[in-house]
Every structure is written in structure tokens, then in C-alpha cells.
Amino acid sequence: MPVPASAAHLTRAQIDALGAELDDLRARTVADLGERDRDYLQRVVRAQRGLEFAGRALLFAGFLPPAWVGGTTALALSKILDNMEIGHNVMHGQYDFLQDPAFQGTTFEWDTACPGDSWRHSHNHRHHTFTNIVGEDRDIGYAVIRIDEGKPWKPKDLGNPIYALLLATFFQYGVMLHDLEVENLAKGRTSWADTAELRKDMARKLGSQTLKDYVLWPLLTGPSAPLTFAANATANLARNLWSFTIIFCGHFPDGVATFTAEEAADESRGGWYLRQLLGSANLEGGPLFHVMSGNLSHQIEHHLFPDIPAHRYPEMAVEVREICERYGLPYNTGGLAKQFGSVVSKIVRFALPWSRSEPGSGPLPAADDGVAEVELAA
Amino acid sequence: MARFAPPTLLRRALASDLVDRLTAPHGIDRYLELVHPTWTVREVRAEVVHARRQTPGTVTLVLRPNDAWSGFVAGQHVVVGVEIDGVVHDRCFSLAGSPHDPDGLLELTVKANPAGRVSRHLVEHAEPGLVVRLSPARGDFVLPSAAERTASGDHLVLLSGGSGITPVLSMLRSLVDERHAGPVTFVHYALTADDLCYRREVEDLVDALPGARLLIGLTDAPGEGDLDGFFGLEHLAQITEAPERAQVHLCGPTPLMASVEAVFAELGLADSVHLERFGPPPIDPTIDVGDGAVSFARSGTAAPSVGTILETAEAAGLTPAFGCRRGICGTCTTTKASGRVRDIVTGELSAADAAPIRLCTSIACGEVVVEL
Numbered sequence: 001m002p003v004p005a006s007a008a009h010l011t012r013a014q015i016d017a018l019g020a021e022l023d024d025l026r027a028r029t030v031a032d033l034g035e036r037d038r039d040y041l042q043r044v045v046r047a048q049r050g051l052e053f054a055g056r057a058l059l060f061a062g063f064l065p066p067a068w069v070g071g072t073t074a075l076a077l078s079k080i081l082d083n084m085e086i087g088h089n090v091m092h093g094q095y096d097f098l099q100d101p102a103f104q105g106t107t108f109e110w111d112t113a114c115p116g117d118s119w120r121h122s123h124n125h126r127h128h129t130f131t132n133i134v135g136e137d138r139d140i141g142y143a144v145i146r147i148d149e150g151k152p153w154k155p156k157d158l159g160n161p162i163y164a165l166l167l168a169t170f171f172q173y174g175v176m177l178h179d180l181e182v183e184n185l186a187k188g189r190t191s192w193a194d195t196a197e198l199r200k201d202m203a204r205k206l207g208s209q210t211l212k213d214y215v216l217w218p219l220l221t222g223p224s225a226p227l228t229f230a231a232n233a234t235a236n237l238a239r240n241l242w243s244f245t246i247i248f249c250g251h252f253p254d255g256v257a258t259f260t261a262e263e264a265a266d267e268s269r270g271g272w273y274l275r276q277l278l279g280s281a282n283l284e285g286g287p288l289f290h291v292m293s294g295n296l297s298h299q300i301e302h303h304l305f306p307d308i309p310a311h312r313y314p315e316m317a318v319e320v321r322e323i324c325e326r327y328g329l330p331y332n333t334g335g336l337a338k339q340f341g342s343v344v345s346k347i348v349r350f351a352l353p354w355s356r357s358e359p360g361s362g363p364l365p366a367a368d369d370g371v372a373e374v375e376l377a378a
Numbered sequence: 379m380a381r382f383a384p385p386t387l388l389r390r391a392l393a394s395d396l397v398d399r400l401t402a403p404h405g406i407d408r409y410l411e412l413v414h415p416t417w418t419v420r421e422v423r424a425e426v427v428h429a430r431r432q433t434p435g436t437v438t439l440v441l442r443p444n445d446a447w448s449g450f451v452a453g454q455h456v457v458v459g460v461e462i463d464g465v466v467h468d469r470c471f472s473l474a475g476s477p478h479d480p481d482g483l484l485e486l487t488v489k490a491n492p493a494g495r496v497s498r499h500l501v502e503h504a505e506p507g508l509v510v511r512l513s514p515a516r517g518d519f520v521l522p523s524a525a526e527r528t529a530s531g532d533h534l535v536l537l538s539g540g541s542g543i544t545p546v547l548s549m550l551r552s553l554v555d556e557r558h559a560g561p562v563t564f565v566h567y568a569l570t571a572d573d574l575c576y577r578r579e580v581e582d583l584v585d586a587l588p589g590a591r592l593l594i595g596l597t598d599a600p601g602e603g604d605l606d607g608f609f610g611l612e613h614l615a616q617i618t619e620a621p622e623r624a625q626v627h628l629c630g631p632t633p634l635m636a637s638v639e640a641v642f643a644e645l646g647l648a649d650s651v652h653l654e655r656f657g658p659p660p661i662d663p664t665i666d667v668g669d670g671a672v673s674f675a676r677s678g679t680a681a682p683s684v685g686t687i688l689e690t691a692e693a694a695g696l697t698p699a700f701g702c703r704r705g706i707c708g709t710c711t712t713t714k715a716s717g718r719v720r721d722i723v724t725g726e727l728s729a730a731d732a733a734p735i736r737l738c739t740s741i742a743c744g745e746v747v748v749e750l
Contacts (some may be wrong), residue, residue, distance in 0.1 A: 034463050034464050035464035045408075046412055049408065049409050049412055097697070098465055098466060099465055099467065099468070102408060106749075109403035110403065111403060111404075208399065208402045209402070209403075211399060212400060212402050216396070216399055216400055307676075
């Protein structure tokens with residue numbers, strides 16, 4: 001298995017040892033799961049449901065500007081918590097061990113347009129199994145944005161920044177349509193008929209979300225209906241922009257590696273860990289920032305341990321960083337401004353045909369001397 | 379002391395379609411339970427109002443279900459969900475009370491099983507105020523209705539051993555509440571007189587029924603009970619002179635149930651025995667279990683088959699959720715991605731891909747992949 005330059009100094013045995021160390025960290029954390037995790041989840045759920053209730057209630061007085069602003073903010077925060085720290089993580093099966101039917105990964109539904117089942121397929125299966133393999137992982141640029149040189153340039157890529165802006169604005173619908181694989185439908189690789197079941201699910205979920213946010217709650221507030229409608233749209237928009245920002249910072253800042261299918265073929269457990277490690281990037285911030293990002297600010301730990309409760313990532317990150325240092329591996333992290341700035345710059349650069357990745361990114365041939373060290377952009 | 383709860387009319391409104399749509403995708407129960415765990419309007423929750431320890435190692439719980447509960451028939455069981463150290467554990471228990479209880483209270487008696495986490499937890503820790511989850515009542519082991527009993531005029535034999543008394547006690551209580559006048563014999567086996575829970579109550583109930591009598595069998599205390607030793611033809615002769623007129627409702631340890639079934643089968647009366655099993659069902663020896671292998675897709679492990687898929691998973695170090703371990707409650711239902719499995723209770727073969735199976739009663743026939 002050839003590896004990117006940033007890991008080319010590792011021997012096969014070292015990669016296996018890396019895998020064993022990460023397996024051990026995982027096993028120790030799993031053995032410790034219990035009441036603490038349930039209490040944490042309960043606290044977040046309580047906060048989310050409380051914010052949602054407060055938001056909906058305040059909007060009955062939405063004709064008063066402070067109530068409108070307060071209601072909209074509470075609702076936006078509720079949707080962010082619901083989608084990120086609760087929905088995304090529960091649907092990974094992180095809380096399956098609680099055996100609580102309300103928090104089972106296989107049945108949970110979240111407050112967004114994308115049906116849970118379709119997400120479980122496009123995200124848990126495609127993205128987490130084939131992470132950053134160009135051509136397999138459709139999360140690379142969400143199949144509409146060119147963000148890697150492994151994807152050949154086409155004239156339509158000149159619209160990259162506009163596509164990104166549209167995707168960010170309508171992110172919940174983008175995530176919903178993701179599993180349809182529109183690009184494959186257009187090229188005739190999949191047939192429209194194959195997606196009948198999926199489209200039915202999407203229509204059902206989209207209908208239920210639209211009915212709730214844009215018809216029933218506005219009507220319930222009587223004369224304030226247009227204000228409630230606007231508040232709900234604003235809350236959805238705020239969640240869209242925030243989740244787009246966090247998610248794009250997880251895999252697309254400079255220095256994150258992508259892989260070819262050959263590189264990932266026959267990879268060992270350690271090799272899989274290595275790909276997850278090199279293919280993800282973290283965000284630095286305070287505890288509240290981590291919660292509001294659904295702990296996807298620890299994208300590296302999330303990709304190494306996708307089914308471990310995400311609030312454990314900050315403490316696991318200490319060990320992961322230390323392991324990375326010992327093995328001479330890059331640990332891509334930075335503040336939101338730095339990482340998102342890097343993503344925006346890539347979206348703009350890759351609109352152009354002569355764009356190149358920064359060193360350390362993209363599929364690179366293994367260095368022949370086997371001791372190549374690649375410095376990350378600071 | 380009655381706790382404040384939303385009035386019934388409000389609860390009905392909360393259970394409406396409109397509220398469901400307003401609270402999509404989570405549903406109103408996910409909000410109400412945060413105010414108080416028994417306020418759910420669709421999911422059944424029950425609060426312990428009494429916890430009585432009548433014999434060592436047992437606890438009798440009296441529960442007040444919320445109004446999502448829709449009643450039961452004497453003899454049925456429920457899946458009780460108990461939270462222990464943050465994790466919800468489901469187990470089946472028979473309801474021991476009468477379905478005609480004027481306050482709508484439920485009763486169950488739990489015997490601590492040394493290897494059982496839930497039963498030990500309840501026996502040691504259950505106190506008034508504890509809230510548990512309940513499934514709707516389930517099971518075909520039920521008391522015939524008053525109309526059926528009058529029509530047949532059969533001799534009802536309620537036969538139990540040990541903690542198997544609960545469903546037949548429910549039947550006896552129900553008969554008293556329904557003023558049943560036909561012939562009834564209540565037979566209960568225990569090791570010694572000290573192990574008899576409910577003795578007083580059973581005596582009073584039998585006295586209250588005009589056609590009823592009680593026979594106590596003590597297997598470890600010769601001469602102290604009405605019947606000595608284990609069930610056999612001699613015991614049957616004491617229970618009834620006309621076995622062909624008897625309808626036996628039976629619940630107890632596997633050996634007791636096996637001997638009752640054998641005696642009645644010998645007499646050509648196998649259809650007269652109705653029983654409730656607890657403990658794993660016997661595995662059909664004609665099913666080949668030797669060559670199976672199970673891959674657990676989500677955890678990335680695989681193991682050769684050792685009994686049921688649930689047992690195989692546990693042997694492989696996994697901890698799938700389970701309830702009754704006998705194919706009833708559905709707690710362990712998991713998607714089988716591919717392969718063929720046979721259900722050891724029904725004998726059915728499942729060959730379809732992406733089919734839900736009960737891990738506790740499914741045995742792998744060849745290579746099987748499950749989403750676990």
C-alpha cells in the first residue's frame with residue numbers, strides 16, 4: 001500500500017503498531033462508557049429541547065423585535081445542537097450502548113430535510129468507509145465543488161465559488177440531495193427508477209419539515225405568521241451556514257491528504273487509521289465551540305473513532321496528538337479563521353485550471369528513500 | 379400522595395396528529411419526558427408505588443402505569459425497561475395482578491437471578507418513585523374468557539412452580555374478580571414452605587371462589603405439603619379424577635413443564651396443556667448448528683457459530699441488546715445483511731438479504747452477516 005509523503009517514513013510494522021495503539025485507546029474509552037455519557041447526552045438534549053421550546057414560544061410575540069431576535073436565535077441554536085452534537089453523533093451509533101430506543105443510531109431522525117436513512121448510507125457508509133478517496137468519497141467537494149487536483153478541471157469549475165455559496169445557503173437541501181448522486185444520474189450510471197424509494201423518503205421528510213417550519217408554526221402565531229415564517233427561515237439559514245463551515249473545515253483545509261483507490265486497496269487496520277488521520281483536520285476553540293460544532297472540531301478523532309461519543313474526543317485528542325508526534329505524523333489543526341480561510345482560498349484556487357495543491361495534500365507518490373518528512377503549512 | 383399530572387383531556391390533545399406534526403421529527407414524548415418521565419402520551423411508563431420483599435431474594439412491585447397503557451389479559455407479560463448505570467435494559471416479566479384492579483395498578487414479582495443484572499438490580503434497589511418503561515402487554519398464554527369458560531364447563535387447573543406463579547396468580551385473581559363459579563384447582567410447587575410467596579393471598583383467593591381448591595407441592599420438605607416430591611401420575615390423580623375434563627395452565631421451571639407435558643401427552647391430552655415458558659427454549663436437535671459462522675459487519679469481527687447468533691455475538695465479546703432471550707420481546711431484533719438463519723422456536727428459515735431477525739432464537743446456517 002503506497003502512502004502519502006507525510007507518512008512515507010513509516011514501515012509496514014510501524015503502521016501496524018500505530019493501529020494497535022489507536023485500537024488500545026479505543027478499547028480503553030469503550031470500557032469506560034456509561035452513566036457519564038448518558039448524563040452528557042441528557043444535558044445536551046435538555047438544552048436543545050429547551051431552546052426549541054423557548055424559540056417557538058418567543059415567536060408568538062415576534063412582533064416585538066427583541067422577542068423575534070431572541071426566538072430566532074434560540075431556534076437556530078436548537079437546530080444546530082439537534083443536527084450536530086445530537087443527530088450526527090447519535091446516527092453514528094455513538095449512543096447505541098445506552099440501549100435507549102430514543103437514541104438508537106439506526107432509527108434516529110433529526111431536525112433537517114435529509115432523511116436519517118439516506119444520511120446513514122451517504123455519510124456513515126460512503127464517506128466514513130472511503131474517506132478522502134477521490135472518486136469514491138462523494139463528500140470531497142460534495143460532488144459539485146472542485147477542491148482537489150485529483151478531479152480534472154472542467155470549464156464549469158469556474159463557478160466554484162458560486163456553487164460553494166449556494167451549497168452553504170441551502171446546505172440542508174444539498175445534504176438531502178447528496179444521496180441521490182445526481183451526477184451519476186446525469187451520466188446515466190444510475191437510473192432514475194433506482195432512486196424511487198429514496199425520492200419517496202426525501203419527499204416525506206422534506207414535506208414534514210416544510211409543513212412544520214413554514215406552515216403550521218407560522219399559522220399558529222396568527223397575525224405574526226409572516227414574521228414567524230421569516231424567523232424559521234433565518235434559523236434554518238444560520239444552521240446551514242454554520243454546519244457548512246464546520247464540515248468543510250473537516251476535510252478541505254490545505255495539508256489534508258486525499259487518496260487514490262489503489263492507495264487504499266488492501267489497507268491494514270493501521271493503514272485505515274493512517275488514512276483517516278491524514279485525511280482530516282481539526283478546529284481549535286473553547287468547550288462551547290466544540291459542543292456547537294458537534295465536536296466535529298475534532299474531525300481527526302471523529303474519523304478515527306466514528307462510533308465513540310463525540311464529547312470524548314477532546315480527551316482522546318491529547319493521546320492522539322502525542323501518538324502523532326511519536327510517529328512523526330502531521331496533526332492538522334488550527335483556529336476557525338485559519339482553517340476556513342484555507343478552505344475558501346482552495347475553493348477559489350481550484351476554480352482555475354492551473355491550480356495545485358499545497359505540499360502534503362493530494363495523492364503523492366511514496367518517497368523512494370522512505371524518510372521523507374513533510375512540513376505542514378504552519 | 380398524588381403527583382400533579384396533566385389532565386386527561388390535555389394529554390389526549392398532546393397525543394393528537396397536529397402536535398405530532400409540530401414536534402416532528404422527535405414527537406411530543408421526547409419533550410414531555412424531560413418534564414417528568416411518566417408524562418409521555420404514547421410510550422408507556424410506570425411508576426413504582428410499592429416495593430414489597432415477601433421472601434428472600436424476591437421483590438413484588440406495584441406499578442402505576444400512565445394512561446398510554448391499554449390494559450392486559452390475565453396471564454400476559456410485559457417487557458420492562460430499567461435504567462441501570464445509564465443503560466436501558468429490557469426484560470420480560472409476567473403480570474401477577476388482576477386486570478380488573480380498581481385503581482388500574484399492575485403487579486409483578488421479580489426473583490433475583492444470580493446471573494441476572496436486571497432482576498438483581500430490582501430486588502436490591504427498587505423503591506417507590508422509580509420509573510420504568512413498559513411495552514404493551516403481550517403473549518398468548520391467557521385465561522379463557524368468562525364466555526368460553528361457561529361454554530366448556532372445563533376444570534381449570536392453574537399449575538405453577540417457583541416464580542412461575544405470577545401469570546397463574548393473575549388468572550386466579552381475575553377469576554375471583556369475575557365471580558367464576560366453575561371448578562378450579564390451584565397447584566403450586568416450591569422447594570420448602572419458606573419459599574412460598576403469596577401463600578396467604580392464594581389461600582384467601584381460593585376461599586373466595588366457590589369451586590376452587592388449593593394443593594401445595596413441596597419438593598424438598600416431605601410430608602409438609604399436600605403433594606410430595608415432583609409432578610407425576612400420582613399427583614395428577616390428586617389434582618383431578620377426570621384429566622380429560624381439565625384445561626391446564628402451566629408456568630414453572632423447565633423440568634416441571636416437561637413432566638406435565640409428558641404425562642398429558644401419554645394420556646393423549648397434549649392439547650389440554652397451555653404453557654408459558656421462561657428461560658431459553660429447547661433447541662430442536664434436528665437443526666444442524668455445527669457449520670455456521672457469523673460476521674458482525676459494524677464491529678468488523680467474525681466468529682464460528684456457538685449456539686444462537688446472540689450467544690455467538692456474546693462469545694465474540696459483543697454486547698447486543700436483548701430482552702427475553704426466547705424470541706418474544708423483539709429487543710434483540712437486528713438486520714441480517716446476508717446468509718441463511720433458522721429460527722429455533724418456529725423452525726422457519728430466513729434466506730432473504732437485509733431481513734430483520736431475532737438474534738436470540740436464530741441459528742446461522744452457513745455464512746451469515748449481521749448488522750451488529
